[in-house]
Amino acid sequence: MNGGHDLGGKQGLGPINPEPEAQEPVFHFEWERRVFALTMAAGMLGQWNIDQSRHARERQHPADYLSNSYYENWLQGTETLLNESGLLAANVELGNVRIPDSADAEKLLACGGPTTVDSDKPPAFNVGDGVRLIKSHKAGHTRAPSYAQGAVGEVVGQHGCHVYPDSNALGEHVGEQLYSIRFSAQELWGSDAENFEVLIDLWEPYLEQVSTA
Amino acid sequence: MPHDHSRDHDHTEPPSDLTLRVKALESLLLEKGLVNADALNTIIDTYEHKVGPRNGTQVVAKAWSDPQFKQALMHDATAAVLELGYGGRQGEHLHVVENTDAVHNLVVCTLCSCYPWTLLGLPPVWYKSAPYRSRAVSEPRSVLREFGTELDETIKIRVWDSSSEMRYLVLPARPAGTEDWSEEKLQQLVSRNSMIGVELARSPTSAEDLSS
Numbered sequence: 001m002n003g004g005h006d007l008g009g010k011q012g013l014g015p016i017n018p019e020p021e022a023q024e025p026v027f028h029f030e031w032e033r034r035v036f037a038l039t040m041a042a043g044m045l046g047q048w049n050i051d052q053s054r055h056a057r058e059r060q061h062p063a064d065y066l067s068n069s070y071y072e073n074w075l076q077g078t079e080t081l082l083n084e085s086g087l088l089a090a091n092v093e094l095g096n097v098r099i100p101d102s103a104d105a106e107k108l109l110a111c112g113g114p115t116t117v118d119s120d121k122p123p124a125f126n127v128g129d130g131v132r133l134i135k136s137h138k139a140g141h142t143r144a145p146s147y148a149q150g151a152v153g154e155v156v157g158q159h160g161c162h163v164y165p166d167s168n169a170l171g172e173h174v175g176e177q178l179y180s181i182r183f184s185a186q187e188l189w190g191s192d193a194e195n196f197e198v199l200i201d202l203w204e205p206y207l208e209q210v211s212t213a
Numbered sequence: 214m215p216h217d218h219s220r221d222h223d224h225t226e227p228p229s230d231l232t233l234r235v236k237a238l239e240s241l242l243l244e245k246g247l248v249n250a251d252a253l254n255t256i257i258d259t260y261e262h263k264v265g266p267r268n269g270t271q272v273v274a275k276a277w278s279d280p281q282f283k284q285a286l287m288h289d290a291t292a293a294v295l296e297l298g299y300g301g302r303q304g305e306h307l308h309v310v311e312n313t314d315a316v317h318n319l320v321v322c323t324l325c326s327c328y329p330w331t332l333l334g335l336p337p338v339w340y341k342s343a344p345y346r347s348r349a350v351s352e353p354r355s356v357l358r359e360f361g362t363e364l365d366e367t368i369k370i371r372v373w374d375s376s377s378e379m380r381y382l383v384l385p386a387r388p389a390g391t392e393d394w395s396e397e398k399l400q401q402l403v404s405r406n407s408m409i410g411v412e413l414a415r416s417p418t419s420a421e422d423l424s425s
Contacts, residue, residue: 201377
């Protein structure tokens with residue numbers, strides 16, 4: 001879905017106004033600290049994955065997504081996931097849900113979770129191939145940014161087989177080949193664009209081969 | 214609904230709706246036993262005090278000083294920085310992209326806020342903001358100018374949109390005049406912003422000022 005989060009190339013959003021690096025705290029308010037920790041800790045319950053978590057934030061009304069601060073969007077997403085998970089119901093049976101303590105949390109943060117998936121299927125595209133990011137208007141979660149849909153780029157890297165976000169957001173853990181695709185600014189933004197290139201990581205189902213002749 | 218984001222630190226004011234909403238959620242989760250209070254503190258402490266851009270500055274300074282490490286880093290950054298003890302959440306698949314005389318790299322996540330936490334900590338507010346996320350892929354030179362970074366027109370800008378779980382770290386160019394500098398001293402030249410690509414590494418003279 002191309003909700004309020006799908007921001008590449010959107011205009012009229014104003015200056016960046018970066019806070020000077022030396023003066024910026026990690027959190028600006030106590031509530032941000034709490035939202036960050038609650039979101040991470042709730043995620044460690046293992047009831048949803050990172051793509052479901054992203055999708056929960058993206059499903060908000062675009063006007064809310066854009067007017068909320070960053071951690072307000074996290075809060076909104078976490079509330080949505082908790083409500084949908086059923087964990088907050090009265091008499092919920094926690095069964096096998098393990099509640100991480102301090103040591104568990106430390107370990108989970110230190111280990112991370114690689115997203116590679118074993119696969120026997122060879123990549124369909126090779127470095128140097130011309131590919132188009134297929135246009136799509138599906139409602140669910142995707143990591144194919146709308147600003148590059150329909151554009152033709154070149155495969156410049158193969159990252160191997162990784163969890164496919166569009167399925168992962170539905171709770172289906174399947175892998176697809178992931179590539180680094182290079183697009184010229186002219187292809188994305190027209191002939192008046194500044195001279196630069198954009199590299200986007202895109203999964204095989206997003207792409208179709210084009211003739212480079 | 215939108216909220217008032219005024220930077221109100223006056224503790225005599227009643228707590229904002231937002232503060233109350235977060236408190237309510239935390240109380241509920243604690244009461245239901247779904248989160249552990251010590252775990253919350255550990256999570257905050259990790260990213261407020263332990264994991265931050267200092268990790269990245271060590272990686273960059275080492276890459277500038279040690280050709281063998283740099284080679285390993287460019288080949289497989291995840292494995293190379295694990296040797297230094299940097300692994301974990303949001304650093305599972307790292308790629309280092311090198312700035313040269315011909316190429317300048319810039320990292321963004323247009324769809325959310327993907328960022329190499331293991332090396333840089335949590336992203337700054339501007340990195341997660343709509344203006345940066347929208348403009349970095351469509352007008353990078355104007356974005357760089359907002360950070361005071363002017364690049365020669367002949368330098369190719371390469372923008373990395375972090376759309377997957379690959380995490381990108383920019384290896385800034387080593388400033389001239391630092392040939393005899395130790396790794397520790399070189400670290401002072403590496404700003405967080407230079408590892409995102411919105412700035413260059415600091416000049417040796419500015420670092421002398423910092424340490425004096």
